Amino acid sequence: MSDLRPFSLSAAEISQRVHAGDISIREVADFYVQRTEAYASKLNTHLYWNASNIADQVKDQESKLKSGLKLPLAGVPVLIKDNICTRSVPTTCASKMLENFRPPFDAHVVERLVAAGALIFGKTNCDEFAMGSTSENSAYGPVRNPWNVDYVPGGSSGGSAAAVAADLAPVALGSDTGGSIRQPAAFCGIYGLKPTYGTVSRYGLIAYGSSLDQIGPFARTVADTALLFDVISGHDQRDSTSRAIPPFQTRNGVGSPDTNLKGKRIGIVKEFFSAGLDESTRQALSKAVDLYKDLGAEIKEVSLPSLKYSISAYYLIATAEASANLARFDGIRYGQRQEEAGATLRDVYQKTRSHGFGTEVKQRIMLGTFALSAGYYDAYYAKATAARHLISNEFTRAFANVDWLISPTSPTTAFRLGEKIDDPLAMYLSDICTLAVNLAGLPALSVPCGWDEKGLPIGMQLIGPPLGEEALLKGALAYEQTANHIGSRIPKF
Amino acid sequence: MQFEPIIGLEVHCQLATRSKLFCSCATTFGVAANHQVCPVCLGMPGTLPVINTLAVDYAVRLALAVGAKLNTRSIFSRKQYFYPDLPKGYQITQYDQPYCEGGEITVDQNTRVRLTRIHLEEDAGKNLHGSDASYCDYNRAGMPLVEIVSQPEITSAVAAADYLRSLRSLVRHLGISDGNLEEGSFRCDANVSLRLKGTTKLGTRCEIKNLNSFRNVERAINYEIQRQGDILEQGGQIVQHTLLFDADSGRTAPMRAKEESHDYRYMPDPDLPPLCLSADRIEKISKELPELPQAMAARFIETYSIPDSSATLLTSDRDLAAYFESVNSMVDGKVAAKIVANWVIGEFLPVATELKWDLTKPNIDAAHLAGLLKLLGDDVISSKIAKTVFEEMLKNGESAKDIVDRLGLTQVTDQSSITALIDQVIDANPEQLRQFLSGKEKIFGFFVGQVMKLSHGKMNPALVNSILTEKLAQRRE
Numbered sequence: 001m002s003d004l005r006p007f008s009l010s011a012a013e014i015s016q017r018v019h020a021g022d023i024s025i026r027e028v029a030d031f032y033v034q035r036t037e038a039y040a041s042k043l044n045t046h047l048y049w050n051a052s053n054i055a056d057q058v059k060d061q062e063s064k065l066k067s068g069l070k071l072p073l074a075g076v077p078v079l080i081k082d083n084i085c086t087r088s089v090p091t092t093c094a095s096k097m098l099e100n101f102r103p104p105f106d107a108h109v110v111e112r113l114v115a116a117g118a119l120i121f122g123k124t125n126c127d128e129f130a131m132g133s134t135s136e137n138s139a140y141g142p143v144r145n146p147w148n149v150d151y152v153p154g155g156s157s158g159g160s161a162a163a164v165a166a167d168l169a170p171v172a173l174g175s176d177t178g179g180s181i182r183q184p185a186a187f188c189g190i191y192g193l194k195p196t197y198g199t200v201s202r203y204g205l206i207a208y209g210s211s212l213d214q215i216g217p218f219a220r221t222v223a224d225t226a227l228l229f230d231v232i233s234g235h236d237q238r239d240s241t242s243r244a245i246p247p248f249q250t251r252n253g254v255g256s257p258d259t260n261l262k263g264k265r266i267g268i269v270k271e272f273f274s275a276g277l278d279e280s281t282r283q284a285l286s287k288a289v290d291l292y293k294d295l296g297a298e299i300k301e302v303s304l305p306s307l308k309y310s311i312s313a314y315y316l317i318a319t320a321e322a323s324a325n326l327a328r329f330d331g332i333r334y335g336q337r338q339e340e341a342g343a344t345l346r347d348v349y350q351k352t353r354s355h356g357f358g359t360e361v362k363q364r365i366m367l368g369t370f371a372l373s374a375g376y377y378d379a380y381y382a383k384a385t386a387a388r389h390l391i392s393n394e395f396t397r398a399f400a401n402v403d404w405l406i407s408p409t410s411p412t413t414a415f416r417l418g419e420k421i422d423d424p425l426a427m428y429l430s431d432i433c434t435l436a437v438n439l440a441g442l443p444a445l446s447v448p449c450g451w452d453e454k455g456l457p458i459g460m461q462l463i464g465p466p467l468g469e470e471a472l473l474k475g476a477l478a479y480e481q482t483a484n485h486i487g488s489r490i491p492k493f
Numbered sequence: 494m495q496f497e498p499i500i501g502l503e504v505h506c507q508l509a510t511r512s513k514l515f516c517s518c519a520t521t522f523g524v525a526a527n528h529q530v531c532p533v534c535l536g537m538p539g540t541l542p543v544i545n546t547l548a549v550d551y552a553v554r555l556a557l558a559v560g561a562k563l564n565t566r567s568i569f570s571r572k573q574y575f576y577p578d579l580p581k582g583y584q585i586t587q588y589d590q591p592y593c594e595g596g597e598i599t600v601d602q603n604t605r606v607r608l609t610r611i612h613l614e615e616d617a618g619k620n621l622h623g624s625d626a627s628y629c630d631y632n633r634a635g636m637p638l639v640e641i642v643s644q645p646e647i648t649s650a651v652a653a654a655d656y657l658r659s660l661r662s663l664v665r666h667l668g669i670s671d672g673n674l675e676e677g678s679f680r681c682d683a684n685v686s687l688r689l690k691g692t693t694k695l696g697t698r699c700e701i702k703n704l705n706s707f708r709n710v711e712r713a714i715n716y717e718i719q720r721q722g723d724i725l726e727q728g729g730q731i732v733q734h735t736l737l738f739d740a741d742s743g744r745t746a747p748m749r750a751k752e753e754s755h756d757y758r759y760m761p762d763p764d765l766p767p768l769c770l771s772a773d774r775i776e777k778i779s780k781e782l783p784e785l786p787q788a789m790a791a792r793f794i795e796t797y798s799i800p801d802s803s804a805t806l807l808t809s810d811r812d813l814a815a816y817f818e819s820v821n822s823m824v825d826g827k828v829a830a831k832i833v834a835n836w837v838i839g840e841f842l843p844v845a846t847e848l849k850w851d852l853t854k855p856n857i858d859a860a861h862l863a864g865l866l867k868l869l870g871d872d873v874i875s876s877k878i879a880k881t882v883f884e885e886m887l888k889n890g891e892s893a894k895d896i897v898d899r900l901g902l903t904q905v906t907d908q909s910s911i912t913a914l915i916d917q918v919i920d921a922n923p924e925q926l927r928q929f930l931s932g933k934e935k936i937f938g939f940f941v942g943q944v945m946k947l948s949h950g951k952m953n954p955a956l957v958n959s960i961l962t963e964k965l966a967q968r969r970e
Contacts, residue, residue: 324758
């Protein structure tokens with residue numbers, strides 16, 4: 001028997017020990033299968049997992065290992081958000097529309113993970129088509145936060161975040177269009193990286209807002225975050241927006257921990273510390289900033305006045321793109337179809353889409369359709385695009401003077417289940433700290449930085465310039481090494 | 494009231510690339526339904542488009558050939574509407590920033606038609622309607638198209654058809670499209686309106702779709718001019734419609750009972766970065782630009798001393814021009830280029846058209862025809878016999894020389910046998926001889942005819958003429 005204990009091993013350690021012959025891939029798989037059986041339905045994190053499918057993968061990876069291959073993720077279970085295509089494995093986007101839909105191909109990131117020795121351990125619950133901030137907009141029920149099951153895990157990648165926080169897998173993938181990796185990472189007390197737009201191929205990611213979407217990793221350590229990012233990043237010719245760059249590690253990687261931050265300049269974004277911020281979040285961030293100061297970094301206040309446009313710009317651009325991206329779900333070629341005898345084509349479209357999509361998805365499709373309609377394009381979509389350029393330019397100017405920016409990931413900690421589901425505007429406003437990063441295509445990392453009085457995790461967001469993942473991960477590593485309260489607590493669920 | 498028609502044409506021309514515009518599926522015509530599809534052209538969730546660079550090069554080639562303005566940065570947009578043959582619910586096309594604006598098509602020396610724009614876009618699939626269900630075939634979805642939009646400045650149906658022939662000839666010359674109307678790789682929509690002669694304001698237009706031959710373009714436009722004219726004469730108003738042309742009845746009819754105004758909600762496609770054309774790329778394509786039809790015709794007139802009409806006809810098709818040139822190069826100067834041109838146009842082309850030969854590999858290839866023409870040039874056969882041999886070649890592809898040998902068609906140039914036959918003919922026709930000698934010189938032709946008849950046309954006509962003249966003169970003495 002292995003000595004595997006919950007929360008005891010990182011992905012990097014699993015891979016090392018597997019290569020060392022210390023533990024077998026099968027032992028790792030068995031351990032996590034048991035945990036999944038025990039907790040997945042309680043937290044409602046998984047939309048699909050299959051023990052015999054995992055057993056087949058174990059055999060494949062074991063034979064690769066035997067052939068002497070160096071596998072950076074040997075035997076590492078990875079969970080995949082259910083808007084990322086997995087060949088012949090259900091991929092539903094947490095929607096009734098794609099119930100029983102099995103894609104004929106693997107997403108680029110899934111191919112990379114499998115090639116790296118990982119075990120695709122299941123598909124995780126999320127907000128339908130990644131639209132939401134709580135993972136309550138799922139056709140298959142809400143995900144629960146392992147720190148308190150009456151609270152949401154955040155969203156939209158809530159299933160991935162909650163599962164990693166509960167150690168149902170050491171790492172997972174999510175997607176981030178307006179904060180959908182960082183905010184659930186913050187709510188669940190783990191790391192979540194939204195990479196620079198174009199560093200991770202979107203091939204196989206079911207699009208929500210194509211110019212904003214980016215796949216990224218969840219992990220419980222900075223090293224694992226970097227490891228997973230390394231495996232999934234790099235150029236893919238199937239995605240025309242993919243940057244012609246090699247994977248992360250071969251560029252720079254994180255390197256060894258360096259807690260001397262002398263010469264580093266950190267910007268505090270004034271606009272993100274305004275009204276609406278929880279007192280506990282403000283205090284946790286303030287402590288983190290002090291710690292960075294202690295490590296030698298220079299702290300500067302930065303003002304980005306155009307951030308006030310970010311919510312409006314985001315909800316116009318994202319929904320406009322979504323209205324086009326989701327037009328393909330018409331019941332004709334795949335997915336569910338509502339059809340009665342004598343139905344006209346229009347009936348099929350209307351019934352299929354009315355029945356297949358949930359409320360939030362329909363709301364956003366309608367908003368986007370309206371914003372692109374004749375006579376409104378210039379007033380809405382074109383203006384939003386202009387605001388996006390303003391925001392992006394302000395970030396560029398800010399990065400002339402600082403290495404990275406700090407903000408809260410979310411103004412508050414996790415909401416109670418059902419607390420905001422009927423108030424979409426309040427929900428949209430809670431994304432204030434994360435949206436601008438997607439509009440500007442920047443990398444940003446959510447770092448766990450404490451707990452509020454309810455014992456719910458608080459997240460700190462580090463924002464970097466384009467391709468600045470290295471700086472962010474190094475900054476997070478320095479914090480992880482010195483802020484010794486992190487990693488000491490384990491959720492009880 | 495005097496009305497004048499104003500016609501603008503939109504042509505969808507399929508680029509002859511081996512793969513589709515945004516995926517690697519093949520573009521072969523006539524494949525079994527849904528056998529030329531992949532997740533990308535089926536619009537499966539999670540897929541993304543990647544531009545076919547050869548299609549872009551072809552499109553640039555066309556822009557350069559028509560002297561248009563190339564936009565070095567253009568945008569792909571999504572044109573949104575729901576229809577089962579449109580897999581993504583939007584078509585990727587170019588809208589407010591196309592890659593090409595302006596330019597003109599030279600129809601003949603005196604006629605040019607200006608273009609508004611050319612843009613790149615993907616084709617949709619096809620809906621097939623059965624008796625109790627409809628089916629979708631996505632083989633065509635994602636095929637690479639250029640849409641060529643003319644200015645509304647064509648003023649007759651004939652001129653419209655001429656413009657289309659010139660455009661088709663051009664794209665075939667450029668090697669960017671096979672321009673096949675029947676297979677739908679060259680499709681035309683016509684916008685027709687009438688206005689009072691002498692005014693400049695355009696009238697309300699109707700768009701006619703489904704024009705699958707140049708003849709039908711003419712018929713449909715003429716019908717539409719008549720129809721609109723009748724309405725306006727009676728004081729009526731033209732309602733903007735999309736019309737379908739029915740080739741059987743020769744009439745146009747509205748596509749939908751009630752015209753729906755579409756809001757296509759165009760937006761830039763976030764999956765595709767702007768299409769940027771570097772100066773180097775444009776220069777490279779420009780250098781590889783083949784000779785254009787007008788330049789080629791001028792060269793033919795100059796080099797081969799053939800009439801304008803022959804040069805225009807021969808260069809109307811790149812493959813026909815190539816065929817002519819290769820036959821001409823193979824006859825070793827034994828017949829004049831003008832004769833070669835006459836044979837290619839007068840004998841070869843009608844057969845090739847009738848039998849739908851692929852001109853790049855016709856049943857009578859250039860070497861075959863050259864072989865025949867060489868026999869003609871060497872006086873081995875007369876031009877009359879040459880036509881017989883050509884007919885014979887069509888049957889089994891035998892070489893001209895083999896046919897001539899097998900059928901013993903070699904022209905007789907031996908003076909003594911010609912003289913002997915002529916003597917025989919004169920002796921056998923004393924009455925005609927008497928008439929000739931009494932001054933009825935037209936009867937000369939009768940003797941030629943008899944000689945040719947008895948010799949099965951094999952006697953050399955020039956020799957027959959001179960010897961017969963000589964012999965008849967002798968009888969007069």
